[in-house]
Amino acid sequence: MNAVAAKRREDHAEFDDPAELELTILMPCLNEAETLAMCIGKARAYLIGAGISGEVLIADNGSIDGSQDIARGLGARVVPVPQKGYGAALLGGIAAARGRFIIMGDADDSYDFSALDAFVTRLRNGAELVMGNRFQGGIEPGAMPPLHRYLGNPVLSFIGRLFFRIGAGDFHCGLRGFNAARIRELDLRTTGMEFASEMVVRSALAGLRIEEVPTTLKPDGRSRPPHLRTWRDGWRHLKFLLMYNPRWLFVIPGLSLCGLGVVLAAVLFFGPLQLNSTMELDLNTFLAACFMIVTGVQLVSFGVLSRYYADLTGILPRTPWSDWLMRSISTDRLALDAAICFFAGAGFFVYALISWGKLSFGPLFDSEIPRIVVLGLTLIVIGLQGFFSAFLLGVLEIPVVRDKLAPVLKRQTAQGV
Structure with a gap:
């Protein structure tokens, strides 16, 4: 056998x-x-x-x-x-x-x-x-x-x-x-x-x-x-x-840029930094630091939106961090935070204009006012980024909301509602 x-x-x-x-x-x-x-x-x-x-x-x-x-x-x-x-x-x-x-x-x-x-x-x-x-x-x-x-x-x-x-x-x-x-x-x-x-x-x-x-x-x-x-x-x-990894593609580079930009901007906001007898960091470096912050914030927002969308669609598995993200962010909350940032930047900008007006809008020999202008513009740009990112988040949610409502709408149609 x-x-x-x-x-x-x-x-x-x-x-x-x-x-x-x-x-x-x-x-x-x-x-x-x-x-x-x-x-x-x-x-x-x-x-x-x-x-x-x-x-x-x-x-x-x-x-x-x-x-x-x-x-x-x-x-x-x-x-x-x-x-x-x-x-x-x-x-x-x-x-x-x-x-x-x-x-x-x-x-x-x-x-x-x-x-x-x-x-x-x-x-x-x-x-x-x-x-x-x-x-x-x-x-x-x-x-x-x-x-x-x-x-x-x-x-x-x-x-x-x-x-x-x-x-x-x-x-x-x-x-x-x-x-x-x-x-x-x-x-x-x-x-x-x-x-x-x-x-x-x-x-x-x-x-x-x-x-x-x-x-x-x-x-x-x-x-x-x-x-x-x-x-x-x-x-x-x-x-x-x-x-398949928004954390490494967006969030980590974005946080790195933000962190370095914030440190440089904080150090240089009150005046130039003398490194040695021939090297000084001043307004140009402060401007570059603000650009780093803007870019970093944009990358982090891309990472947050990507991770949120991956959770909505099931592309990536849930994690404790993504669960917190799903609970914490919304179009309304992001739009509100963006508005606060925008108006804070506008406040700095108006303050700089008033200070410049006191000088009869003449030449600026001190870099204090330009620094305030750059800071204000940075906050305004970040606010605009956040505001439109908030609505992009809402757009990403539309198919999911539609799918959830589909059975309800179908029953209502069948009942002649």
């Missing part, structure tokens, strides 16, 4: 009833005819050797070199994905996968699909996303360009760890495994190479259990250049990391 069962697994390991599949080995594909057969062969051999009920799934992104026929001829399942892009291909494959777990990897023979035990073990033990780490497992000579190895990947991985407190050391490894249901729940959206970052970041924000295993990277077997474009795709990764 055991021999019969083993024979069945060997002959039908990739064609069992979908409900029984444990693992899908997923490969995005765009003109990979040179290496696809090798990758599928290794993946099939792994499933058979490990006795795992699974499938090899090729998410084809419009190949014109016969990759689809190669895959089908080797017993893999092919799902066409018309929308172009690395992320789009993987999203199509994830949606079509039948396995409870999915292990994804590039079809260029740079990853060894015959050595997946570490991924499967971690997934079976409860990990929901298992990342490969090429820096721990080893990068063979010629497998990764020096710019990627020593700058791009380390810098972007460091930013990811700093922004999102994720322990992964290699954010962009193409070989990773995950619980299919949990990743589908994340509703991933990006269609380009930044999909690799989105999966990790969204998994971390959702509280998924993320683990790493060492992975070896070898030179790919293709004769053509890779699809990856260093600067374009690096920027897309960085842009995604920044857009």
Whole structure:
């Protein structure tokens, strides 16, 4: 009986009833005819050797070199994905996968699909996303360009760890495994190479259990250049990391500018600061400090609005700080604070005009009045920024309010109200 069962697994390991599949080995594909057969062969051999009920799934992104026929001829399942892009291909494959777990990897023979035990073990033990780490497992000579190895990947991985407190050391490894249901729940959206970052970041924000295993990277077997474009795709990764963290994109730079500007403005408001016999900070530095404050306030307001909108739409998970923010800010409160700031600035400005009038509007040999003018204008600009930001906050709330009112309006319409 055991021999019969083993024979069945060997002959039908990739064609069992979908409900029984444990693992899908997923490969995005765009003109990979040179290496696809090798990758599928290794993946099939792994499933058979490990006795795992699974499938090899090729998410084809419009190949014109016969990759689809190669895959089908080797017993893999092919799902066409018309929308172009690395992320789009993987999203199509994830949606079509039948396995409870999915292990994804590039079809260029740079990853060894015959050595997946570490991924499967971690997934079976409860990990929901298992990342490969090429820096721990080893990068063979010629497998990764020096710019990627020593700058791009380390810098972007460091930013990811700093922004999102994720322990992964290699954010962009193409070989990773995950619980299919949990990743589908994340509703991933990006269609380009930044999909690799989105999966990790969204998994971390959702509280998924993320683990790493060492992975070896070898030179790919293709004769053509890779699809990856260093600067374009690096920027897309960085842009995604920044857009998903308003705190680091807006709030921290804004508070830094505000803090430095306030310190300089406070020191210089009552007169110049003599640093040494040849260097003095005076009105020009005070003016620059006020510009720093205005810019910093604008950045902080962007961060507050971004975080508020992310909470309204569910893009980012709630935190104690965001809960306080949701309770504390409103269009009315921001508009009131902005009005107070505006009229305080106008008061300084009028005081400066009166003081200048007492001098018959003549030359100003003392910088006291210009300082008051600059301070007043700074407060006026900040007040205007705050006032219009308050109404932008109200605009952001409109879809949410409309959605909440929709059931009520629907009932009223049905009742003829």
